[in-house]
Structure formats: C-alpha cells, structure tokens
Amino acid sequence: MSFCLRGVPLTTTDRASPSAGLVHVLINARAGAASDQEATIAAVEGALRDADVRAEVVLASGEDLVQAAERAVTRARRGEIGAVVVGGGDGSVSAAASALADTAVPLGILPLGTLNHFARDAGIPLGLAEAVAVIKAANVRRVDVGDVNGRTFVNNSSIGVYPKMVLDRDSLRKRRRLAKWPAMVLAVLHALRSLSHRRLRVRAGGGDKIVRTPLIFVGNNQYSRNPFALGRRERLDRGELWLYVVRPVGLTGVFRLAARLALALPRVEDDLIVSKVATATIDAKAGRLLVALDGEVTALETPLRYSIRPKALALLAP
16 A cells, blocks of 8 residues: 655555555645644545555645646546545535545545534544544445536635625634634624624525525535534435525524524524425526635625535545
8 A cells, every 4th residue: 555645655564454455545735623733644644544545645725736636636536546535625515526526536535624514414534534434344334415607616605794704714813813713703792782684586396586685695505403403414315405584684683593503493484485406596686796615705696696516526424
C-alpha cells in the first residue's frame, strides 16, 4: 500500500483493502478542524494505515478542491482509483459532490469541518477512525443533491439575510481577527438590527406568488422541526426540495419564530410558509442575487431555478 503526502510516497504493507482500488483523499487545508495541516495529514494517514486502506492524500482548498475532484473523477473513469474521499466540512463536501454527482464514482467523507451537517445526516461517524472504517466497508448509498442554476448543494441554499450574515462574518474575521463563532454572533446582531425584506417572485408547486421576505431557505429533502433534531434530516434520498419562506417579520417576529421552532410550539405557519416541491423558480428585479450554498456565498443571475437531482450522488455511508 502507498500513501502520498504532497507527492511524497510513504510505504506501508502491500496487503490490499477490500474496498475497490486506490482511494484518493482530498484534505481541505482551510477546514475548521484541519487548521494544523501537518497534524491533520499525519492523523489521516495514520487512520488510513491502521485500517489498511490503500490511499493517496493531497491538500487542496477553494476552487482547487473542485478542480482536484474533477481530475480524480477522470482518473476513476480510467480505473486508476476506486473512490474519492474529501476531508473537510460541508463546503468541502459540496465542492466534491459537484464533480462526482451523476457519476458512478463513490464519495467518502472524513468530517473535519466545524459542523459537518451532511455527514451527520448521512449517519457518518464524526470520529476519524470510525469515518475511515465506513470508507473501508465500501457500502455505497445513492443520495440526492440540490441544484440551482447549475450549482450543486448537498444541504441547503438560502437567499436574503443569511448570505449577508455570512459575508459580514467573514469580513469581521479578517478585520478583527475573530474566530468563526464570535464573528457569526456579531454578524447575527448586525443583521437583526437592520433586518430588511426583499420582494421576490416564487413559482413552485403550480403556484405563482409575490412575497416580501427576509429569508428563503431551500432544503435538499426535509428538515426536521423536532426541537431535539432541529436542523437535521431523516432522509437524503426522497427526491424532494423543501421550500421555507419566512413571512414579513420584525425583530419580535424573528424571536417568536425561533422560539416556536426550538420548542415545537404550534402555529409556526403564522411566520413560515413551508412547501414540498420538485422545482422552484425565484425571481427578482435585480439581475443577480446573493445566494448561500452549503454556507458558501456566491452571486447568481436571476431567475434562480432550483431542482432536485434524485440519487445523483454515490456516497460511502453506513
């Protein structure tokens, strides 16, 4: 077996793993839990070696991660590797999924991010050794991915106040050198102080409606409203988009909605429109809108055309 750290081979045993072929591991150098690159690489190599998984490990970040995943898909089609594994958080998984969706190449996950929502929902253990054991088992499940204007997301996409908060958070981290969570708390407070509503046209489920809203949230499958599983999904393969439109609310309404969701109180529909759809089109007078995709913000041309791609992703998962 050979591991590869930035092109430097490390020789271990030659006994083959039951999983098909060589595993190509992409570590996001900027992932929340991978800030100490040398330690992260050493830990990943050690876990792979202990599990006797044939692998090569490389660092990548940003757009390089997408391109590296695309190159890995090409190699997989030539039979050189059997699976692509990404080490990072939800943004890293989303980047790799954009390259692997609609192919037969399996995606494995080493949850090295801050929240790891997709890994949790897929039932992938958060411990490194346990996540490697899932990769070694080579059990493939087909799961859905969402799509907006040709961009892939594995968790959700949002329009309105949330993308602005993410940009504000990142700006605060750079200007004040804050950690991620303190910066996000400040960004939330800034957003609540000047909560704005956007006029959008939503066409979904046979309906066509003009809404004024601070936030539209589009989920790849349904998010639980159970207070003990808030923000989690039970299934990733139902082929459903779930549209959550926050009604026009002030500061009091924001806290009321948060309390109703957190405590499973009745009448959530007073503040939130929820619908299951196959596709959705969201339009605005503006030619471009800020859109968050799995926590990463980009500007996309309107109209935004959302769809679900059922079972498009081959995932190594329990």
